[in-house]
Amino acid sequence: MKYIFLLISIISSVHVGLAQEPPNIVLLFADDAGYADFGFQGSKIMKTPNLDKLAKQGVRFTQAYVTHPTCGPSRAGLMTGKSQYRFGYEENNVPGFMSAVSAADGAEMGLPVQEITMADYLKKQGYATAFYGKWHLGGADRFHPLKRGFDEFYGFRGGARDYFPYESDPKESLNKMERGFAHYEEHKGYLTDVLAEESLDFIERNSKSKTPFFAFLSFNAVHTPMDATEEDLKQFPELMGNRKIVAAMTLALDRAAGKIMDKLSELGIAENTIVVFTNDNGGPSDKNGSDNSPFSGIKSTHLEGGIRVPFLMKWPGKLKPNTTYDLPISTFDLLPTFYAAAGGAVKELKDIDGVDIVPYVNGEKTGRPHEVLFWKRDARAAMRKGDWKLVRFPDRPAQLFYLPDDEKELNDLSASEPVRFKEMYKEMFAWEATLERPRWLLKKSYEKADIGRMDAYWPNKKSE
Incomplete structure (x- = not known):
């Protein structure tokens, strides 16, 4: 009888061990993609069968936000699990080849070395870590991925480059x-x-060594320059100009994602791998032909089209497939989510703003992951509190929107909701008063240009 109990004990231990095996993590990160430019987002033009399959296998988040509407600051928030405004990473992409800056310039601009990254945290949990593609978090050697928690790196330190090899x-x-x-x-x-x-x-x-891994694929697609292969362009004979090219670039992005997911299945590890697909900010429709429908706004603006992004997450056995999650989350939630999945205690994470979203998605926790979210750039700022959104501008009065009824942000309710408007305005300023000063500043001419871009992609402002 004692041998039977021993056998049962051994089998139970094996099952517990398997249940506790940490999942692999793959982050597929697009660049400047349009909100509507995927089949799983409703596009009838784009061809994204692999990402559409991922959407059916996992959860599609309908109100996922980035921490900033441009590449560099958005990545800083994602990488650290916190609002990058709190450590002065507010104004611009780095290196700052287009900036007039204070205190730092060029390659000396980057993610402060004292900030702990998601790769640092995952290495602590025994993960192998690798980064592929666009870094854009500092050009100097001290900012290099291999010094920010990653074991392996193949990519480029800057913000944009050709898709075809340079001949010189x-x-x-x-x-x-x-x-x-x-x-x-x-x-x-x-x-x-x-x-x-x-x-x-x-x-x-x-996979062969049984080491849990974190692979961060930071694609530069579909950021400019507009490069696509002839084979991919031929798939969209009905399109023209940048719209044709961005469709071909998106097809290549989807093909790349498919290769990763096929390999996970081939190796028999797909059932123990978290796969996330998202994007760094809204699409710059005026630059790459991207489509942010149904929202107003584009990249670099605080309208929904600049800060709300596609977001998919698959975790077999933990998240119900082919479902949606409809409450606001942020990309700075990925760090605590990954850390918790890796077996870490989220309470150990000090000074972060993100939360582990899994308990909210699977129903273990009720309520919103975030009641309030903030965005800022110089005099401009935005705040979402519940379903209300306040946007402050440098050249006109602030406006208040109720997003469930007004996703295009066309109906300013500041006059009809004066108490709410005043309270949110003051709360936003109180938040700003806690922030570190920006580490560098854009030339004001770029701010002016962004206001012009905002109005061009905001339907109710075109006639003003």
């Missing part, structure tokens, strides 16, 4: 492809495909 050294050295640390190795082929292929070896190696 690019003028901007931070746009050179780099393998590891300071070893330049230009890619062969179309970059979106290359980044996926590069990640497959890392995934396979760690």
